[in-house]
Each structure stands twice: as C-alpha cells, then as structure tokens.
Amino acid sequence: MQLGYNWLIYMDNDSNSIMAFNRHSPLIPGIFEVKSKSKETHDTWSIVLNNKEPCRVETFNPGQFNMLYAYGTGEIPISISGDCSNQKYIVHTIRDVGKVSHALCNLKSGDQVGVRGPFGTTWPMDQLKGKDVVIIGGGIGLAPIRPVIFHILENRDDYNRVAIAYGARAPEEMLYPTQIMDWRSHLDMQVRVTVDSASPKWHGQVGVVTTLIPRLNFNPDNTAALVCGPEIMIRFAVKELISNGINPDEIWVSMERNMKCGIGLSGHCQMGSMFVCKDGPVFNYMDVERYFRIKEL
Amino acid sequence: MELNVMQPDQLDDLIQGISLADYQVIGPMESNGAIAYEPIESADDLPRGIIDHQRPGKYALQKIQSSRFFGYTVSPFSWKKYLYPPVQTLFKAERNGQGIQLETDSHDVKYAFIGVRACELSAIKIQDKIFLGGDYVDLHYKERRENALIVAVECFNTCETCFCDSVGSGPEIPNGADIVLTEILESGEHYFLVRSETEAGQEILNQISLKDTENNHYLIKDAQLERVRAKLKRKVQTTGLKSKLLKNPDHPRWDEVAERCLACSNCTMVCPTCFCADVFDINDLDGNTKRERRWDSCFTSDFTYIHGGNIRHSVKSRYRQWLTHKFASWQDQFDSLGCVGCGRCITWCPPGIDITEELKALSIPPNQYKKGEINHV
Amino acid sequence: MSNFIAEQLSEHPIFKGLPFITLNDMIDCASEKIFSRGSTIFLEGEDANYFYLILSGAVDLSLHTHNKGPIAIQSLHNGDILGWSWLFSPFVWHFDALAREKTNTIRIDGKCIRKLCKDNPELGYELMNRFSKVMLDRLNATRLQLVDIYG
Structure with a gap:
C-alpha cells in the first residue's frame, strides 16, 4: 500500500521468532490458523490454533493467556486451556459473551487469527510437587485450570492426592463433561461436580462449589489449592479452604481484569x-488478599 | 559540560542548527489563547513576552513588556503527545480469503523539543521507565524517544499551581537533556547560559559561536533558581504518604472529593506521566482494518469493564484509583512517584480540585478527620 | 447395634458434648435406617416426625414440578443433617428427600427429642442453637446459589 509513509511489511517468516507475536513489537500479533473447533456448551467453543508459518512458539505454561485478535473486531485475553506438553497447538476455550468473543466463536477451520502471547504468570506446578492438590473451578473457570490437570495426569507421581471440585450454573453449562468422566475413572483422583440448578436428568450433586470442599480428601497440612472462577466464587472458595485447614499461602488464585x-x-x-x-x-492468595477487602478497587 | 553564554539572537541559530541536523523542531508558541508545543520554524514563533497565570480551574495568558522568550511556565500540552501520541496506528490489516496480512509503519521523524521544563523532563524519564524499562519494550515509543533531542530551559517563573520541588522533579533540570538553557534578563542584559549534556547536544552547540562565562554567571544562574524555588508555595508531604493512601481506601475525604469530581478525565489528559491507553479496531468500507491505540483515562466509566460489568462504577473509586496510583502504587510499580508537580491537573480541573490539598486531607487519619477540614479556596 | 449408634451420636457435631442429656436418652430416640438407591426418605406434606444423620451415601432434597418431574435443589452427604421441619409447627415436610445413592442414616425421633427439650429448656436452647448453625450454613450456601457465582 502506498500511503506516503514508509510502510514495512512485518510479517514474520523468521524461524527464530520465539514469541507468538510479531518480533518487531509485542503489540502486533503473530498470525495463527484455526485447525479445528468444537462446541463445549450452548455458548462456549474450543478452538485449536497452529502457527501459520513454520516457526517456533515460545513455551507456554498452565495458567498463561494469549491476546486473541479477531480480524476487524478486536482483541481479548483468553487463557490457554489445552495441554501445555503439546507445544505445537494452542487450545483456547471461549465463551461467546461479547463482540470479540462472538467473532472468535464464529471462526471456521482455516480462518486466521492474530495471537499475542503467551503472557502472565503460571500455576506453581513445581511448588505443588509432593503435596495434595485441591483444584477448585467454577463455570468457564475450569478452562484456565485444565492445563494443570493435564500436567498432573502426565506427571502423576510428582503429586500426592489430587481433588478437583467443579461447580457450574446448570448441567448443560458444564465444560468438558466427557473429560470429567475420564478424570473420574482415574482411581487416584477425586473429581466432584455440582450445579446450582439441576434438571430432572441430572443425577449429580446440587449446591454451590464451596459445599464440595469439606468432602474432599486432603491433608490440610500438606495441601496446595488452586482456584479459578469469577472473583466472588474465589472469595467464598478461599474462605472455605481456609476454614478446612489449608494454609492461606498455599492457595493460588487466577484473577480477571480488563486487559488491553x-x-x-x-x-x-x-x-x-x-x-x-x-x-x-x-497470584498467591496472600499477595492479593488485601485487595479482596477493598470494594471497587 | 561547560557553561557558555549565548546571545538572544543566537537562539534562532540554535533552532536552525537543530533543524539542519534533520530534526523536526517542536517548541512553545501561542495558539488559541494558550501555549502549545508545536512545530516551529524560527525563534520568531516563540511566545516572546507572554506569561501565563494558572490557578485551580483557571488559565490565562498575558502579554507583558518583556523580550523574554521563555517567560511562561508550562503548556497545557505535554511532550508526551509526540513520544506517545494520543492516537497511534499500531497496524493495518488486510484480509485475503481466510488469511490476514498485517502491515505497520515505522516512524522516521526525529523530534527536537525546545523549552522542556524540569518537571517535563522528569515526566519523560518516568515514561521511559514505563515504556522502556520493563520486560516488554514499547517499540513505538522507543523509536520516537531514542531519536529525540531535548533542549531543556530552566524556569524563571512559577505558577500558583506548581509544586515540582516537593516531589523532587525541579526546579533544577535533572539529567537527561541534550542541551540546557537558562534565560537571563536582568540589569538590562539579556542572554542565555547554555551547556550541552550529550554528544548530540554538543555537536549542535559547536556550530554556534558561544562566549565564555564569567564567574558571576554561575551566581546569577543559581540566584535565579533559588528565587524560583522560594516562589513554590504549594507542597506535597511525600514522606509516609504511600502507606497513608494504601491503608485508607475508605477515608471520608474520598467521598467529599467525589462530590466535586466530574470524572471528566481532564487531569489524565493533561498529565505528562499518565500512560493508560485503549485500542480500537477501525474498519473501512473496502474491508480493510486498522488498530489504533488511543489515550484512555481511568475516570471513564467502562475503563474496568469485564464481562458482567465495570469494577469501578463510583466516581469515588475512580478518583481514588487515580490519586493512589500517582502517589502510592506507582512507587511499587516503577520505583518513583507518578507525579512531577507540574500542576496541570489542578489548572485544568473544571471544579478546580487541587491534588496537593486532597493529599493533605487524606494524610489526616480518618478517625481524626472532620468533614471539610481542609477547604478549597 | 446401640453401641454403634452411641458412637455415631456422641461423635456428631450436633450432639457431641451436649449437656443436660445422657447418651442413653438419645439412644432411646435413635435407630439405624438404610435407604436403597432411588428410594424416598420423606415426601413434601407428610408429617415430619424424624430427622436423619447421614452416615454415607447421598440425598437430594427436591421439589416435584408438574411438567418436569422432581428437580433437585440441594444435595446432602455423610456428616450432614437431613430435616428440621420436626422442630417447628406444623411439623410437615416442605420438600421431598430422595436417596440418590444407597444411604446409611441414623434416624432420630423428633417427637422424642421434642419431649426431652420440653422437659429440659436448657437442653432445648442448646440444641436449637446447634440446629440454627446448620440452618445458617445451609442458608448461606443457598444465598450463594442465588447469586450465580459462576457468571
């Protein structure tokens, strides 16, 4: 395009590129292609992305997120929800709730998207070694924590007892139901699921996710807990974890804020x-504990 | 480096010399009743004999009988608008079939800023930390900043809204300038004391025939600076301020200031250190698109929007975020204050909220504070 | 058998260290009761004469809807107390209780406890205190269900 400026084409064909964004600026996305897409619930989709160019993506770890760019619509932060041991493909689970997430959920295989990342801190997989691990997820909050479950399954001997408690609004809003059944079949994992409002077909637990916590088997003196969901759920889950004897500095939470x-x-x-x-x-809970007590921070 | 004497008519030689070194020269000029930092062609564009009056919520220029070039204090605009433009295209994109192709431009203009004040240079250094000092570098800022030439000018005057000395950003020019000027107009004599602080600055000065200084020049320069310092009446007590702000998110003063604050975001727009931005994707009818980064303000209602709603819906929480960020959390993030005492936010606040006054009130323990205890004038 | 019941009662938070009553008095009011998977424990509108300490299994409190059948509103498990309508007039169940799994319980005769409390108001006050705590926890959990905390 001739616009009177010195327009440079920054498409990155360089196989030395180490981040999923254009090496000329962390504010400019790299281009990825939708390899496949699957429906998780009535409003939630998972998409599998791979890099358009045969270049390496920097290692991504459980808990991190990418900024996903839908052409002409905008960019939003989405956690990586796939298995981080497979560094070839990046999986994202997206709930269709806004303009950009709607555009991302409507992508078809072969469509290209912009990706910047991976950004942010990771779940403390090393610090969890040798401990009982309690994982609390709510709603779409199971997605950012799923890479932890994959990681634990692949490195099962590194961790002691593992308990997963997942709460959803209703049975049809639960993410990854087949996978949850599969995790359940592992004898060395406790998996408990609950919904707020049941349908007649639902034969599981009814109640909020916090009510599952006292029923999980763990040794509070040697347990780390990971919590992911809306902030209000985090607040109550942390309260329940602490009242069940877990040390507050053994609790990690994943927070959500507007990100540009x-x-x-x-x-x-x-x-x-x-x-x-x-x-x-x-974050480690103790690093943000004071912020939970301030309204409209 | 060495201090020299430059005659007033050599100021234009300096400007032309900078221009010949391929810089676009930006300097102060009178524009629409205010001092603006705009491209200038010669010393004639400078606001000679013009001084500014600034008070909470008030700004006015006055033409006086003086041949002083730099008699005003600070412009409503800051140099930020060149280093970190209010609107900036990050990339353009085209679609071909299912594919996306991105293009971005590089910035090939070198700026020279004439008349950068001490507080303004401090502000640039604060933004350097934000955009260049972290894990991720903002390359758009970097290319502008690295090529910029800074000609700082010491203050001769102050406004009622100035408080640079109490936040440690003036009135002496901090390091970081390429050339530093002191304009002296006394006992019927008018000249500049000039020194370079970088090679780039020295190369420019080498083209002008400067005179050596005499001993009393140093005294005159120091005396002028001390007169400026003595005029700075407005203060911020920074000792202990951080913990006072962080510990009292529910101080009754926040409610009081929220009643006056219009959440208009003027303070953040004139602030030389504020760096918040939003991005917009703009499409044309040909199906092409571009992404623009634009200045944003923590006072806007949807600044904290996440699915489900805004986190800071009250004006109180937004004012608290702004002031607490400037004077407390900024220290955790960037190891300095986020305020340089330029006073712009006081001048350009429609109801005239004065942050130094608010900080004084907020420094009183909440249980000892009486409503309206520190009143605005 | 009564040894087993005695052990369960004396260890359960609702009775543990309960003053003004002997274990024997309580045992007289209690019996073991097992519900097979899918069986009904009580139904809405029936007389509420008992309450249950759940020892194992899972119980759904549910509401029968005319067009969708039974809808579970809350699940209870081992350690939970099932039923408090026996405490309040008119002593009628407000919901259905269905065993989702085979459920072992200790069933306690509400009338019997009510009589003990009537004879000994201090016991009544203490027991009411403990039940109130159970009801408070249950109410708080229900409130969270109302907030839609996964939104």
Missing part, C-alpha cells in the same frame, strides 16, 4: 499495585 495490551502498558488491569496481565493472572 497484556504487557502492563495500558493500565486497565490494575488491581492495587498489581498489573493483573503481567503480575498475574495467577
């Missing part, structure tokens, strides 16, 4: 002194 850049430059995601995009999204 993913690299701490646009200011939107501030929570006290933290930039949730780069100091988070995964």
